[in-house]
Amino acid sequence: MKGKILDLLLAREGEFVSGEEMSKILGISRAGIWKHINRLREEGYRIESVTRLGHRLEQDSGPLNSHYLSRNLGTERLGCDFVVYNEVTSTNDAAKELAKSGADAGTVVVSERQNGGRGRRGRLWISPKGGIWMSVIFRPGLELKDVACYTLLGGVAVCHAIKQVTGLQTGIKWPNDILLNGKKVGGILTEVVGEWQAVDFLIMGIGINANINSAELPEESKATSLLSELGNTINLTHLIQTILQQLERLEKSLHKSGIGAVLTEWRQLAVCLGCRVIIKEHSSQWEAESIDIADDGALLVRDQQGRIVKVYSGEVSLRDKQGGYDFK
Numbered sequence: 001m002k003g004k005i006l007d008l009l010l011a012r013e014g015e016f017v018s019g020e021e022m023s024k025i026l027g028i029s030r031a032g033i034w035k036h037i038n039r040l041r042e043e044g045y046r047i048e049s050v051t052r053l054g055h056r057l058e059q060d061s062g063p064l065n066s067h068y069l070s071r072n073l074g075t076e077r078l079g080c081d082f083v084v085y086n087e088v089t090s091t092n093d094a095a096k097e098l099a100k101s102g103a104d105a106g107t108v109v110v111s112e113r114q115n116g117g118r119g120r121r122g123r124l125w126i127s128p129k130g131g132i133w134m135s136v137i138f139r140p141g142l143e144l145k146d147v148a149c150y151t152l153l154g155g156v157a158v159c160h161a162i163k164q165v166t167g168l169q170t171g172i173k174w175p176n177d178i179l180l181n182g183k184k185v186g187g188i189l190t191e192v193v194g195e196w197q198a199v200d201f202l203i204m205g206i207g208i209n210a211n212i213n214s215a216e217l218p219e220e221s222k223a224t225s226l227l228s229e230l231g232n233t234i235n236l237t238h239l240i241q242t243i244l245q246q247l248e249r250l251e252k253s254l255h256k257s258g259i260g261a262v263l264t265e266w267r268q269l270a271v272c273l274g275c276r277v278i279i280k281e282h283s284s285q286w287e288a289e290s291i292d293i294a295d296d297g298a299l300l301v302r303d304q305q306g307r308i309v310k311v312y313s314g315e316v317s318l319r320d321k322q323g324g325y326d327f328k
């Protein structure tokens with residue numbers, strides 16, 4: 001019933017709906033309506049109640065929900081369906097389950113918080129309320145070797161969207177870190193299910209520390225949030241929508257004319273090109289100079305013998321001001 005009341009208020013958002021009309025439509029008493037309105041208030045929805053006028057939901061108030069996320073989204077495919085949770089272990093896991101049971105490409109899973117958020121190689125991703133924790137289902141119809149570039153698309157989309165919504169300039173540290181003033185403000189986790197010859201589906205997980213106090217973030221990883229840098233909270237719905245618009249634009253460009261244009265944008269956002277880096281792969285660690293990004297998403301580096309090497313996985317650490325290197 002609470003959901004039905006919310007739907008009714010959302011459909012007439014910004015307008016008063018009288019208690020009498022609500023009880024007629026929904027077939028419950030006005031006292032019952034009050035009880036549910038109070039529950040919605042406890043969940044964070046701002047509902048004004050005025051005698052003789054009824055109840056009115058303030059625009060864009062309350063937790064993330066599919067109604068706000070879909071409204072004025074302006075994409076063709078991405079965000080065709082939103083599945084929104086209050087809490088999940090990981091939106092990537094939830095999206096994987098949905099994709100396995102046939103969810104359409106473009107379906108987006110969003111959660112207010114994650115209690116088992118993951119980074120790469122099973123690392124923990126801290127995901128308190130206030131962040132953007134979302135996963136997008138893609139069915140790219142490509143071979144496994146051709147989908148690594150989706151992580152690049154994710155990074156470019158997130159940086160552009162943050163700039164558009166907040167004015168803040170973020171950068172990308174290969175392969176998946178989003179940095180703001182030298183600190184990690186977000187990350188991308190791309191996971192693939194399928195066979196070598198044909199990827200069944202791809203899940204792009206995006207995490208952004210948006211409206212989160214730095215005190216809630218892992219200190220050792222030098223993390224920051226949009227809130228800490230801006231000094232104010234932002235509209236999460238707007239940022240999620242903008243990310244989806246950017247992703248759709250980039251995916252279209254990829255399918256139409258290959259990865260070239262995406263790479264040009266990626267290079268402009270990269271914070272790790274043309275500098276001394278340490279590459280950490282499996283158990284080895286070596287120094288190199290990062291040169292460029294390859295079409296398949298690999299980082300091109302020059303090793304100490306002057307050879308050009310493609311790095312496909314691993315960590316890249318940039319030299320800090322003291323000349324040391326800093327790993328996560």
Ligand code: BT5
Pocket residue numbers: 089090091092093114116117118119120121123124125126127132133134135176177184185186187188189205206207208209217218220221222223224328
């Ligand atoms: C990443 O991994 O950067 C990918 C993060 C992807 C998170 C999204 S949220 C939605 C979706 N659902 C998921 O379960 N995951 C995705 P990696 O490069 O491995 O970085 C992980 C490391 O970052 C950890 O070992 C910590 O040191 C650090 N870290 C953990 N939580 C953080 C946070 N909230 N902000 C900044 N750094 C963090």
